[in-house]
Every structure is written in C-alpha cells, then in structure tokens.
Amino acid sequence: MSIKARKAAGGHDTPALPLEEARARILAAVDPLTDIETVNLHQALHRVLAEPVAAAIDVPAHTNSAMDGYALRGTDVAEPGTALKLVGESFAGRPYQGLVGPGECVRIMTGAVVPEGSDTVIMQEQTARDGDQVRFEKPAKPGANVRPAGEDLARGDTALHPGRWLTPADLGVLASVGVPEVRVKRNPKVAFFSTGDELKPVGETLAPGQIHDSNRYTLFGMLSELGVEIEDLGIVPDQREALDEALQKASRCDAVLSTGGASVGDADYVVEALEKLGNVGFWQVAMKPGRPLAFGKINQAWFFGLPGNPVSAMVTFLQLVRPALVTLAGARPMLPLQMLLPVTDAIRKRPGRREFQRGRLVAADQGQAVSPFGHQGSGVLRSMSEADCLINLGPDVGDVAAGETVVVEPFAQPVWNGA
Ligand SMILES: Nc1nc2c(c(=O)[nH]1)N[C@H]1C(S)=C(S)[C@@H](COP(=O)(O)OP(=O)(O)OC[C@H]3O[C@@H](n4cnc5c(N)ncnc54)[C@H](O)[C@@H]3O)O[C@H]1N2
Ligand code: MOO
Numbered sequence: 001m002s003i004k005a006r007k008a009a010g011g012h013d014t015p016a017l018p019l020e021e022a023r024a025r026i027l028a029a030v031d032p033l034t035d036i037e038t039v040n041l042h043q044a045l046h047r048v049l050a051e052p053v054a055a056a057i058d059v060p061a062h063t064n065s066a067m068d069g070y071a072l073r074g075t076d077v078a079e080p081g082t083a084l085k086l087v088g089e090s091f092a093g094r095p096y097q098g099l100v101g102p103g104e105c106v107r108i109m110t111g112a113v114v115p116e117g118s119d120t121v122i123m124q125e126q127t128a129r130d131g132d133q134v135r136f137e138k139p140a141k142p143g144a145n146v147r148p149a150g151e152d153l154a155r156g157d158t159a160l161h162p163g164r165w166l167t168p169a170d171l172g173v174l175a176s177v178g179v180p181e182v183r184v185k186r187n188p189k190v191a192f193f194s195t196g197d198e199l200k201p202v203g204e205t206l207a208p209g210q211i212h213d214s215n216r217y218t219l220f221g222m223l224s225e226l227g228v229e230i231e232d233l234g235i236v237p238d239q240r241e242a243l244d245e246a247l248q249k250a251s252r253c254d255a256v257l258s259t260g261g262a263s264v265g266d267a268d269y270v271v272e273a274l275e276k277l278g279n280v281g282f283w284q285v286a287m288k289p290g291r292p293l294a295f296g297k298i299n300q301a302w303f304f305g306l307p308g309n310p311v312s313a314m315v316t317f318l319q320l321v322r323p324a325l326v327t328l329a330g331a332r333p334m335l336p337l338q339m340l341l342p343v344t345d346a347i348r349k350r351p352g353r354r355e356f357q358r359g360r361l362v363a364a365d366q367g368q369a370v371s372p373f374g375h376q377g378s379g380v381l382r383s384m385s386e387a388d389c390l391i392n393l394g395p396d397v398g399d400v401a402a403g404e405t406v407v408v409e410p411f412a413q414p415v416w417n418g419a
Contacts, residue, residue, distance in 0.1 A: 046227025058150035074120035074142025121145035260308030309378035358387035
C-alpha cells in the first residue's frame, strides 16, 4: 500500500514495527563505509581505526620506579633497621649512570630508570636519612615498586585493533607507542534539516503561532558527540517542492536526518517524499515517543525521518539513528546498556507498545533508584534536559508501582562495542 493510502487510512492500517525489529532492519541494511584515510591524533578522536597498530617499542620503554624513594638490592635489606650507603640519584629523564653495588642505594623518583644492579624500591616514607646513610625501617620485598619495561605494551604487541571507535584513552595509547598518524575509515557525512512552517531560527523574533527550531540544536549536539561530519541544511518549509529539493541536495551525504512532517497531518510530506525520491524501508515504530519514524534510502544516503516533537526526535536518534551511524562509520554499535532499578514513584502506562520515560538516577537506601520526570509529554524538552536516563517500559509492562523494578538506560554509555 502506498504511503498516501496508508496516511488516508489514518496511518494505522499496518501495525507499527516493534523497536527491536526496526533496529535489526536498519542494522542489516546499513553497510560500513570502506574508504580509508590517514589522520593525525587530534583528528582521530571518535574515528574508526581501519588498520591494526603495533607497538614498535616497549611501553614503558625502561624498567622504572613506581615510588619516590630508594633503589637497592632487595636482599640487602633483609632485617628491619638496615642502613645502606647513598651513592647517587636517578630522576625521571635523568638516569643514574653507575651500578648499584652491595650495601649501596640510589635516591630515585617516580618514573626514573631503576639503575643497574638494583631490583627493588623502598618508598621514602619508610626510610630515615642521615648524611650518606639511609636507614630502612622494614625489610625489603625484593622487586617491590618496580615497573618492568613493556608492562603496558611490549614491543610487537598489537596496541589497537581495527574497528575501534577511538576514545581519548586510545589517543593516549597511540601517543605512548610513538604513532603520530593513524589509518581510519572515512567519516560519515550526515546532513540534517528541520521541517515546519512554524519554525523560526533562534535569534529571530517569533510571530504568533511560531516557535524556535530546537531540534537542529539537539541533533547538532548528539551528532557532534558521535564525531561524524555534519551539514546543517536549516529549516525547510512544509511544501512538497521545497522538501524534494532539500532531500535531493542532502542525499549526496551518507545519511540524512529530518525532523517533523513524519506523521499523518495534512502538511506532513516527508514519508511521501521518501517514497517518491527513494525507497521506504519502514514507517512507524511501536514506541512512544517516536512512533512516526521513517527509514529508507535516497540515492546513496540512508534517510531517517524523525518525528518533530523534540523529545521524540532525541529518543529515536538514541535508539535507532546512533547505532546506524556507528555501523556506517565502521564500528560495532553498542546496543543500549540497561540496568534494573526500583522507581521512586508510580508510573502509569498502557500495555501494548514500548514507552520511554525520562528519569533521573537518585541515591536510595540500598544503592540507586530512578525517579521519573513529572511531565512526560513528547514536546517537553526539559524532561530530556533534566533527565540522565531513559526508563524503557516494554510492550508487556503496564502500570508500575513505586518500588517496583524497571529497565533503565543511562544517557552516558559507550556507543561502540569492543567485545
Ligand atoms: N492524528 C495523529 N496525529 C499525530 C500522530 C498520530 O499518530 N496521529 N502522531 C503524533 C506523534 S506520536 C508525533 S511524535 C507527532 C510527530 O509528527 P511530525 O513528525 O509530523 O511532526 P510535526 O507535526 O511537524 O511536529 C510535531 C510537534 O513538534 C514541533 N516541532 C517540529 N519541529 C520542531 C523543531 N525543529 N523544533 C522544535 N519543535 C518542533 C511542532 O511544532 C509540533 O508541535 O505527531 C503527532 N500527531
Ligand atoms: O511518538 Mo510521538 O513521538 O509519541 O510524541
């Protein structure tokens, strides 16, 4: 049945897809980009590594001290109160050049090379110094406080495997093995625009009936956090020609996101335009917020027609668009990480479809609980801004009493799955 006919039937002629099926269909359709490029470490953040990186050196490069103290032969301090002769010092970056002989010790700082002859470091707090004599309060534990060369990465180890979505720690690992540039997958280019005659850009005065376009800012933020290249195409009026033109232009990118115009209203043209210019994968998902979501392809671009309601646009992005973009970028997406927590207040819900309520993690008697935000309307963006998690209430769930356990998905969670 055509989209027009489905809309005429109220958009309820075919059942909306369960969320898991919608996600599975999207992930099965989207192929990772194949082009590879070389970038420096600053540019590599949140890009997907294309080739393995081997450690060409040991990290750390030398056996070094974990403490400020004294380096010595562990067997020399078998008894408490033993004193040794101080023969020199080893600073980080300025090693002691000589050999530590029997009965001798060297003053050493954290990170400094453990001098030849010594095998143990005793921390400063357990010593007393008198001129060139250092007395040790306790017997040494041979090998204590010494970090062996290569304990982090040994020369020849694979430091990072391909398919990683590079994190700040990964940039540090690359720097630690002395790699200034890496081969990464081409970054997906994602275009987005808002539709709606009521929308005014921020900075302009509102006439009666108008509202500011907030969706382009939430999308900008969520896309930026993902590290993809973004193209903001602004506001497109509710006219078929303007929408067709915007979609054609946007479809040069790897993915296109629109918000608004995805429902069954008389000015909702997005799904019809998708059907005309490309292919509709599916339209309508059995979730609230987010039911009107449309997915498909226009030319080379994956298209996501997100609902206009500000909360709906964000929730559909997190549940369906983000995993798709991570896949497109070449990494394995992390499916929403879930935890089970009691709710502080009762939740009203009709069984039958999945509902995402906004919540806040709070301290409770035994650990944590989740507190649902008071007003759960799809237009109440403050519910997202004040929340730090979604409460995922499955289709079988009905009313929930205070104290009962619910599934919680924190906003802060890994976007890619390294397992
Ligand atoms: N008869 C029906 N009406 C509606 C249904 C339905 O099934 N039958 N679904 C409702 C649901 S659920 C949603 S969600 C909305 C989504 O509709 P659209 O995607 O067509 O979105 P619009 O109608 O264009 O806008 C909805 C709402 O959001 C505001 N909006 C739109 N864009 C922005 C923006 N960029 N920044 C801020 N706010 C925006 C817009 O003014 C509307 O208030 O449809 C329901 N209706
Ligand atoms: O799905 Mo609408 O997104 O419930 O508000």
